[in-house]
Amino acid sequence: MIIFFICLTILILGYKFYSPFVEKQAGMDPKAATPQTRFSEGVDYVPIHPVRAFLIQFLNIAGVGPIFGPILGALYGPVALVWIVLGNVLGGAVHDFFSGVMSIKEDGKSLPEIAGKYYNVIFKGFMLIFTAMLLFFVGVVFIMSPAGLLSNLDLFKDTFLANNTFWVLAILAYYFLATLLPIDKIITKFYPIFGLLMIVMTVAVAVSLLLNAPHLPVAGDFLAYFEADHAHDFLSPNPDGLPTWPLLFITITCGAISGFHSTQAPIIARCLTNEKYVRPVYYGAMMCEGIVGCVWALAGIAAFPEGYEGLKAMLDTGGPGLVVNHIANSYLGVLGGIMAIIAVAVFPITSGDTAFRSLRLTVVDAFNIPQSLRNRLLLAVPILTIAFFMTKLDFSLIWRYFAFSNMLLSTSVLWLATKYLFDRGAFHWIASVPAVIASAVTLSYIMTAAIGFNLSSDLGKPIGAVVAVVGLIGLAVVHTKHKKQLA
16 A cells, blocks of 8 residues: 555655756746737637646546556556656656647647757658657547447447447547537536546545555565566566566556647647646646556556456456446446446547547648638548548557557657757756657567567567667767857
8 A cells, every 4th residue: 555655645746846847947937928818719729727727638638548558557567656657757747748838839839840840840740740640549549449338338238329330420420529619619618527527536446445455566566576587677577478668668658658648738738828837737737647547557456356367357358448347336336337437438538539639730730721610621521531430440450559659759759848958958858868768668669569570579678778878878978069069
């Protein structure tokens, strides 16, 4: 139990003491006119109260990512909690914060456009391609997963509601409206409520687990992990033979670090009324997502008396959605069952629609398209039509490409934040060191993954280590030269 509270304490202390230092490097100006005040047009640039902005940002980035990912990551044991906490404080929260900073400083633009300014048109094109890919994959995943869940509910058995295609079309119809309508028609009205609901659900699950779970992780679990024959070092595989490096870092992205979050940054950056709200909205939302991730990693570890075998068996039977239902029904009763359905159906829908909205904004920024109703229609219809046909593909294939695109985009954003800080003459190491580590993870994954070069994991480890060392040496050289030029 003490381990869980240590994790929460580190996350909270990271916000309390580290985030003000990060904010200082960013050069926020409470007196500066925000994009919302300069470009207000009643569609995307609409003023939002900071509390609502926080809840919307939290819901947009969360969905089921910090639920499903940590449950899958729990197969690696208590080390999953270590990655969530360290990844969040040193990488994910910094990544999300600078996504918001750069967007609000650059008229609420999408990150590919900002990349073109700080780097070059090549880097802009690179980010544009992978941002569009990731948003499509996220949107499609968040059509397929809730549609599959809803069509298989016993409540709808032997009715037309048991048809998966019905739910796919119903969710797409909602996405069409949410993508097309001004942000204050649906998103600002209802999403803060769902954000509060996720917070309430997380607290309820955490309290129930801490009071009733059969196997709360203790310090001895960490010692056992590192002393076991299969875990002689941090890079060793879990009991199923999957290597911790780099798969754990790819499995748990939401909660630790996720490139998808950067795609959501412009939505709220266009609505904030003061730059002083950037830290509590972006850094704060990511810190809270880290707490959600810790709760569900704890759930995956603690809720199964059989340990790893029990969790693995349930995942093989029905995936993380079944684990959520098992935990909610076991520890929260009837109300928990209802909340579980909301968690695995409603929450991904609220992230899927903002993914498609972000895709529209990304295309608009890239090609400077005026946002008339006609133009919004011309963008929304083909985007969602393509998404419908993508739902016919294998879900596991979509998920693998989503995971890789997610990590690659987060790496790119960290390098973009590094350049932003470097140009300001600020302490760039807060972004550049996580960027180097993320680069090592991403390259190791694509080298060893089936969708990449499919090399052995024995090659993936040294490749990642070499990339990290070379990256740090390169940063040190550039940093030293820059200081000499300033002198």
